[in-house]
Structure formats: structure tokens, C-alpha cells
Amino acid sequence: MRRLLIAFGVVLAVLACCTQTRRFSNLAYSLTATMSDLPRYTKLPLFDPHRKSFTCVFQDQQLPPVDPQAEQWYLQALALDDPNIFYKDRAWAQIYDLYAKAAGRNHWKAMLNLASLILSDYPGVPEQDPEIAVRWVEKAMQLGVADAWHRMGIYHQSGLIPGGNSTTAYAFFQRAADMGSPVAMTLFGDKLGGTYDDPGGDFWGNRPIATKMLECALAQGYGDAAFELGYLQTGDFSPEDKARALRTFHEGVKLGSAKCATKLSVEFRGFDLSNGENLIGYIDEARAERYTVLSDTLERYPGRFKLPNLDKVLPLPPAPLPKWDGNKQTLIDAAKAVSPLPQPSSGGQLQGRESIPESYAAVRPSHQSLRVAHGRERGGRANVPGGAPDMPKTQFAL
Secondary structure, three states: OHHHHHHHHHHHHHHHHHHHHHHHHHHHHHHHHHHHOOHHHOOOOOOOOOOOOOOOOOHHHHOOOOOHHHHHHHHHHHHHOOOOOOHHHOOHHHHHHHHHHHHHOOOHHHHHHHHHHHOOOOOOOOOOOHHHHHHHHHHHHHOOOHHHHHHHHHHHHHOOOOOOOHHHHHHHHHHHHHHOOHHHHHHHHHHOEOOOOOOOOOOOEOHHHHHHHHHHHHHOOOOHHHHHHHHHHOOOOOHHHHHHHHHHHHHHHHOOOHHHHHHHHHHHOOOOOOOOOOOOOOOOHHHHHHHHHHHHHHHHOOOOOOOOOHHHHOOOOOOOOOOOOOOHHHHHHHHOOOOOOOOOOOOOOOOOOOOOOOOOOOOOOOOOOOOOOOOEOOOOOEOOOOOOOOOOOOOOOO
């Protein structure tokens, strides 16, 4: 009888163990199924570098309306994030709080900026859990924000998303471009701008689509798209090609692109003059100096303002160059539109801002801006490293 009871107890223990194991298996399956439903794991078509068509969609036309109070909080945070103040001395806790309140009312730029702050090492930021950053980006994705899909691609590229890699990243970049992200379009304008396919898969020869994407991004006011488009437009360096590229780079400066301003400062100083590839055909130091001033300022304040009145102080030749007293601020003020930010409660005040989306942080940021140098292969495209596009480690949606 005793043996029978022991045997019965063993059977019950085995059954209990199996039941418990089954419970844990079901829980694990449920958690896995739930994770797979998250926007970060959206199943997307593979990136097709040889696509034959592209439809231009403007991101701004797909976005939800902005809550006025949320916009005020966002602008106050942006004003406190003053490039004139050393980054360690900025009121990051207050900036975070303002962005969080704006994000709580579905302000998509505030959501992306919160994600960047969380992934930063800035002193005073109260939240440092990468999962929270990913969730804010996912919320923006669910609102239909194309730039948020691009940001998630960077998270896949950097390894922030478990299982993410270049293949999944480019699928997200492709979705972002099709949804209207000018940042994603500019990435592909670069990556598809070759004259042949790189055997290593770093770039591809699909210039018709590259051009369409860059034209669409530029039409949305994204200045850095002009930098890539201008290079494609140089073509065989015919007089017509060079004139068109020159106008495109100049337009990029109007839209706030430091890279375009740097490019033109180099061109007006006579770069490639000896081999016939200079866009102007002669040296113009006076214009080069002004483009240098603009480049330095735009790089210091990335995305903060545009220069719609540029032609009044720096028109393209053959227009005569207006007089200038040599004061840098005078040149900037005359070229830009005045659109003051709200007065911050502490810290400095910035003069103007524009809604120019930029590439975003995927990992802990550095604190210096990155000037991108684009070398070009003869008849090819930019020499760029594999992976995600060159970008500053920390960039905010402005």
C-alpha cells in the first residue's frame, strides 16, 4: 500500500511538472507573439535597389494635426536646447519634461526628440531605458510619421533592436521613403546614385529613381537633398549640367544645408578648376568667403533656420555681388527669415527655427557636429561606408 501511495505521488508530481512546463511554454509563446506584433518587428517587403517606379509623397500631408499647447511646449524645449550654451550646462531635465508633455499630446517631433534624449548621455535626463526610446518611436510610427519609420531603421541598423540588421533596416528605410520621409529619400538618393552596382552591396546604379527621390525630398524643403542631387546633376560636366548643379546647391543653402554652403565655398575658391570640373569656371573669393560664413553658421545651428533671402546678399553670378560690411551676423540676418522662438525661462534665446527633419541618433551620442565629406569616384557615386548614412550621433526633429 505504501509503495502504491509513493508511486501515485510520483505520478502527480510528474503531471504537475508537465502542467507547469506547459504553462511556461504557453506564456513564452504568448510573449513572443505579442513582441512580434510590435511596430519594431513589422514584416516589410525586402529593399529593392532596382525598383522601376517611385511616387512622390509629402510627409507633412500625411501627419496628424498638431495640438497648439503641445507645439508651445515643444518650442520652449527647443529654445532651451541652445547651441550657444555648452551642452552640459543646458537644462536637460526641463527640456525632457517639456518634450514629454508635448509627446503626451501626440507631438511627433517631441516623441522623436525624447527618444534621442533617452539614448543620450546628457546630464540630467531622467530616463535612460532604451526600451522607452523605442516605444516613443513606435508611437510615432503608429501615427503615420514617415520619419519615425526611418528612425526605426537606424535602430535596426545599430543593433538596438534584437535581431535587427542591414536587411531589416533597409526595409524600414524603404517604407519610410514610400511614406514621404525626406531623410529616407535622401539616403536612397545617395545609395542608388551609382553608375553601376557595387559588388559589396554598398551602392547601386539606379539614378532615375535616385533623382526622383531627391527631387521629392528637395520639394519638401529638405536642404541636404540638394547636396546629393547637385552631385548627380553634374553629369558629364557640360556647361548646362554645371549650371543646373550650381543652382541646386544654391537652393540647398537657402533651405539651410551647411553641406551645400561648404560645397559652394570650395567651388568658388577654384576647386577642380584645372581639370574642367569646377562648376563656375573661375575663382571668386568674395563669394567663397560669404558661403564659408553661411556654412559655419548653419553647421553650428543645424536645422534652426533657412535663408530665403539669400539672393539679396549672395546671388549667383552673373548678378553683381551686393556690398557687405564684413560682419557675419549682418550677412546671416539679411539672408534669413525672422521667426523668433519663444523666450526660454532660462538660458539663451535662439533666433528662428524651421521644421527640417534630420537623421537621428541610434546609440549614445557624441557632442560635436559632423561635417560630411563626399568624395566621388569618376563616373560613379559617393565613396560611403557600408551601413547607415553618415550622420551626427545626436540630431533632433526641429
